Amino acid sequence: MSTDSRQDSQPSRRRFLGMAAAVPLAAATANLTLGAGAAHAADSAYVMGYFTESPSGLGTDFGLHLAVSTDGLQWMPLNQNNPVVTPTEGAGGLRDPFIMRKQDGTFVVLATDLKGTDWNYNSQYIHLWDSTDLRTFTGYRRLKLHDMVTHSWAPEAYWDADRGRYAILYSSVNSSGRNVIMVNYTTDFRTVSAPQVFFDAGYDVIDANMTVGVNGVNYMVVKNNEQEKLVNTRSTSLDPGSFVPFGTPTAHGGTEAPTVVKSLTSNTWYMWGDTYRPNGIFYAWQTTDLAAGTWTELSQRDYTQPLSSKHSTIETITSTEYDNLVARWGKPVWNRLKSYNFPNRYVRHSNFAARIDPYPFDPYTDSQWKIMPGLADSSGVSFQSVNNPTRYLRHYNFALQLDVNDGTSTFAQDATFHKVPGLADAAWTSFRSHNFPTRYIRHYSYALRIDPVSTATDRADATFSIVY
Known part of the structure; x- marks a missing residue:
């Protein structure tokens, strides 16, 4: 969740997905699991999900918005930058959407159950939809993750092959009063296992983004909510409690919502982050070596975020899916x-x-x-x-x-x-x-x-x- 208007003492949360290189992703790492799910050899474009906020609220909307890109850097909003679906239960709005292609090739959408900036709204639920093509959304529901009197912020998911289940990561406050990364496991996104603490840094952390299976190592980036920086962690397993911080924290102002994506035509990795100081600006960094734990910032000439976009998620799609999304939702009539x-x-x-x-x-x-x-x-x-x-x-x-x-x-x-x-x-x-x-x-x-x-x-x- 965005912390743009939150007091420093309040837990902030955000996850932002960015995308790949200036060249389209291809099949070079088709067998890797990149954060959300397995990369598909046919994928050649990208879809972004987000909600919108603008400084005085004129462009604010807490529904799911979509944009597409052929290079993962320059984004075209769909549906005239209006929402394609909006929650009807809970708070009646969403923040922090996450789009994942599941193992069967269909999509699932997860999102925080929160409309606006009432950080004291402690929902134990997250929003979910199923979709075959991101042109229609079915099976809307809220999924309860825990019984604690705290929130379920910035849900993300990945496929855990060893467990044969999906893991849902999210931020909640533990008994010590600080945010930790929690995990529930599921096979169907309708029932979940009991919650477990997945990562406790000893300080307030939110916005976990996972990259699975890179040379036998799993990488997770989280936001240090006290220093407002993005922190690299890694583990040779996906076991709760196994991830350890390393490398150099990354920030540009108050930075949150990390997303790491690999170019499938080069050895370059990209990390995107959303800032709330100043509010609502995306920055991107790159590296050719995740194990080094250091990132170099890109020029803003290289990328353009969708108008008013906040806390984004990005998934790769095929050229046919790209064309179908544009045909369904339409190109902007403005520039x-x-x-x-x-x-x-x-x-x-x-x-x-x-x-x-x-x-x-x-x-x-x-x-x-x-x-x-x-x-x-x-x-x-x-x-x-x-x-x-x-x-x-x-x-x-x-x-x-x-x-x-x-x-x-x-x-x-x-x-x-x-x-x-x-x-x-x-x-x-x-x-x-x-x-x-x-x-x-x-x-x-x-x-x-x-x-x-x-x-x-x-x-x-x-x-x-x-x-x-």
Whole structure:
């Protein structure tokens, strides 16, 4: 569970799933069990589950949201970033969803039984759904994990081949008053064994994420809830009590919700973490050696999280499953624009002036744009505001602002731009003015304008990524 608004003395919890390399996962480790379940040789894309929160709550929703990706780094929300299913029992909402492909190839969804931030809501249950394809969800139920007067936070699961059962890990408070990682075993996600303490670090820990069977070693990352860092642990067995911390803790601000995933086309491992200081930003790290226990942070240029996403889960899927999910839930009708040299900032309008601001912010809809055929030239583009649909980005005295389309030729030309390969990076995009073709959209002191471009700084200021 996210701890974005919790007091320091309160137990925080989060698990975030991130994904693989800039190249699609393939079959190189098809026999490994990677956290949620066995990797499938045919898998070539990814699905992410999450709930949503935004700084003032405008984008907050405690249902299951889905996004897809072909590289595990750039994510496309489905269903216009609306939930695909929402709990109807317990608290009536979820946090911390977890999607796992079971041994039979179908999916199970687990989630914390909590809506909002009432950290004193002590549910002994978790939410569950079954799904054959993540297009329909059946068998909704709550599963009771224990009889303690405490919570069942951030459930995750993995297949324990030696036991022939699935293990459900989650965070609960023990008799000493601190969070530990608990485990229940199940074969059907309908009945479970008695709870056991799986990992007790001697300090408050939450958000366990398991990677099973790497060169005979099992790895689990947890959040040290007192230091707000991600801690590596390992064991040569999956027995409760056998995991031991090692290596160097990882953090970027207050970091939680770790997820470790391996690229199936390289020897690179990725770990994702969700932060709540500042709130709701995902960071990613990489290593080529899990046994080393050290992680190197990636640039935010390399990945883009779904809008307003919190506490994510990621599972690999086939290309057919990817296509079917997009067909069922639909692509977004909007885009966002990420700055190249300030990749934590996105183009938005504020008081009708265009600028780049750090993500996240509200109204989050200020950063959503419908990229339309150019008003003056259909080979170009115009940017229609999502939350002010009568208004478009246009330049006026070379400054970009959001104005109502008055139907004039001048407005149409001022609001039309031509996409060209990014001036600082050809894999990105720059936008040349239609009626001032020597000028490009760029930011200057974070405000957007059209200017001639000559220096390396100019080129970086004028380069953007079209994302969701």
